[in-house]
Amino acid sequence: MGATQQVPGPGTNVAKRRKERGLSQVALARRAGVSVSLLSKIEVGDRALTQGVGAALARAMELTLDELLGSAPEKNLNELNYAIRRFDIPGELPENPERLKREVDELNALRWNTELAKILQRLPSVLTRATNHAHLTGAPKAWGLVADVYSIIYWLAARHRWMHLAELATMKQRMAAERADPIAAIAAARDDAGTFLNSGDFAGGLAVVDRAIVQAESMLSGRDRAFGLGILHLRGLTLAGRLRDKQTTNRHIEAAWRASAEFSEDFAEHGIHFGPENTATHVISTASDMEQHRRAVDTAEDLIQGGLTLPATRVAPLYMNVGRSQLALGDRDSTIESLEKAWVVAPEMMAVHPTSLELTRVLVSQHKRSNERLTQIASRVGIAV
Known part of the structure; x- marks a missing residue:
């Protein structure tokens, strides 16, 4: 399946930005601390660009992560x-x-x-x-x-x-x-750390989370304390996972599970969901970030079979993260199925989300024969097949 893209996906932007700076693949790979083979595969569409690798490449080219990934108009x-x-x-x-x-x-x-x-x-x-x-x-x-x-x-x-x-x-x-009230300040700190996450400054985001955890432990009690600490640890495990810091990731995962055990089911406060189910979705995402792909897929299967009660804001990323791991394991058909499920629950998000764009770009590049299901997905994000 030959493909030309009408709008570049994140991986395509890497090659474009690298050439603008007059860098060879060898030079950029050395600066970013990644292998030349991985960089080459990302650029041609044989491997999906993750945010962790994307952040390293962006720093090496003195870009922000959003400049590298591209943004919706x-x-x-x-x-x-x-x-x-x-x-x-x-x-x-x-x-x-x-x-x-x-x-x-x-x-x-x-x-x-x-x-x-x-x-x-x-x-x-x-x-x-x-x-x-x-x-x-x-x-x-x-x-x-x-x-x-x-x-x-x-x-x-x-x-x-x-x-x-x-x-x-x-x-x-x-x-x-x-x-x-104090819990509003904790929710604000969680979102503040999210701006660091989205810009690729994972260490800075962790510093925001750590400071807010100390604040939550001293200011909150009861249900508010469990909720506040829980949403902070979810942010923390995501940031640490992007850094591939296994020890810090596990610390936040264990703390998030402890906080979620205070609640029998997921609930929302200040617009943010927390509970056992959402904790599981974050663990799955981080397993994919850390290339624990079989663990991510198996954990997701157990969660999905148990029945999902979370809203589309969490279900669509769950399917995208499962798709990332399925693609890494070479299961392209299952990746397409995961993308289809994500499109069903959150079409507007899928049209602009960088993971949606990147998975589609790589699938189009890897497929050598026509696939009607993939063609339909690609057309939605502006990729010509």
């Missing part, structure tokens, strides 16, 4: 940017402020269903009304709602790889959380 964000700029400027008291909590819950429901376009459409109005209400009342719960809206903005920006907007959102989220 920005849509019209003028209204949202206007609302964000007016964080410190109180406006009129909104009509029906009692509806704000429900409106934020509705935004989170759209987030969990990965309905990106609808979220962007509604965000400016909800953010403006929530911010005005918080300024005029000064209530911690009102500022907690503002922090929750900024968490949604961070999530949306991260999905599109609008990293400047993601970092701005977490900064405002922290400012709002300082005026809210």
Whole structure:
């Protein structure tokens, strides 16, 4: 199956950026600490580019990870940017402020269903009304709602790889959380560490997580403590896995499992899910990052057979991570099946997610004969087969 790409995937960007800098594969591989064979396979589409290797290559070329991976084109964000700029400027008291909590819950429901376009459409109005209400009342719960809206903005920006907007959102989220309850500050720290994760600064993200864990242990108690520590350890195990730091990864995994044992099932707070099921999805993702591919596939099979209750925001990445490991194990048919399942539950996310683009690019490159299922997936992300 010959293929030319209409829009480059992350792996293709590596070759483009390398040539722009006048580097040979040997020179770039040496700078990044990877083998020439691996770099060559990534560039031609025989191996998928992982974020861990991507971060090493980006540093070697003095790029950010999002510059290397590429980002979705920005849509019209003028209204949202206007609302964000007016964080410190109180406006009129909104009509029906009692509806704000429900409106934020509705935004989170759209987030969990990965309905990106609808979220962007509604965000400016909800953010403006929530911010005005918080300024005029000064209530911690009102500022907690503002922090929750900024968490949604961070999530949306991260999905599109609008990293400047993601970092701005977490900064405002922290400012709002300082005026809210302690658990809001922990959620903000978790999202802040996420900006380090998405930019490829995994060590910096771990430093944010470690500082927040100390804060959570001293400030929180009971259910809030288990939840706060749990979401931080999930972020920590992902960051440590990208660094291939086995000891730190295992420490965060064990702590996340201990925290999740406090809950019989997964639940959401401040728009973030936590519990045994979501902990398992993070462990699977990290196993794939650390090239423990058989473990990732086997663990996922057990989880899926037990029945998934998580929203699309977690189910689609689960299938993508399983697909990464299936592809590494040479099971291309199962990789296609995993991508199909992810597209069913989260089509808008799959259209912009770098893992979706990269897996599709490699599958197209590796398939030598026509495959209708793969052709359908490729057409959705703009890859001509």
